[in-house]
Amino acid sequence: MRLDHVSYVASHDQISDVVNRIGSQIGTAFVDGGIHPKFGTRNFTAPLLNGQYIEIVCPLDHPATDATPFGQAVKKKADAGGGWLTWVFSSNDLAKVEEKFGRKAADGYRTKPDGSELKWKQIGVREITGAGELPFFIQWLTEQHPSKDGNSVAKISKIVIADDEQLADSWFKDEIKSGLTDVEIEWVKPESNDGDKGIVAVELLVNNNKIRVD
Structure with a gap:
């Protein structure tokens, strides 16, 4: 399991x-x-070093937005003014994750403007609604990864997360920590984030300069 992208x-x-x-x-x-x-x-996606990427996502005026956990989570965040939604970890096999959640991963796909199609499975999105400190999990089913779309010069160095318990209530705390190669987690109090748990900021290194994205 490894950190795949931030959303x-x-x-x-x-x-x-x-x-x-x-x-x-x-x-x-x-x-x-x-x-x-x-x-x-x-x-829209921006490639980062270390095989990671940033996703900026918006809800559409579409029935699926209100009918799916991911659409609901994105719409709720957009209605609240937007900002960091979640962090996402990828695995080559989601069987153990599916076993813990007691359900199968949902299929996802999108067709890029050049006509190529990306396919994946994802699970854990239901749980991030109201618990933004938790990541969800993905398994890519196609080889073309968004980190390869364009030229990457930045890499994630730190994720600032508001959570008193520091993922104590996650089934995958150890796997998450071991999947954070060269990425530091700074835990802050939810009180410093208007009482909300979740990602406060992501810091990136760009040509050895620290850039903070709130």
Whole structure:
């Protein structure tokens, strides 16, 4: 299990501005990732070093947005003003994760503007609603990974997370920690984040300069 990507939410009207702002901060151009037809969302992605990436995602005016856990989570965050939604870990085999959650992972796919299709399975999205400190989990079913879309110059160095318990209530605390190669976690009190648990900021290194994305 390894840290795969971090996910930031914007409203549909503001996503272009957010893409430009964060892209300028990290010195990396975002690419249009296309629509998630099953979830009622769309995203833009920016490649990072270490095989990771940043996703900026927005809800669409689509029935699937309200009918799926991921669509619901994105819409709820967008309605609250947007910001960091979650962090996501990838695995080559989700069987043990599925066993713990007591259900099968959901299938996901999106077609990029160039016509290529990405496919994956994901699980744990239901649990991040109201518990933004928890990650969810993904298994890629296609070889083309978003970290390969474009030129990467930035890498994640730190994730600041508001959580008193520091993932004590996660079944996968040890796996998460071991999957954070060269990434530091700074735990802060929820009181410093308006009482909310979840990602407060992500710090990246760009040409040895620290960039903080709130």
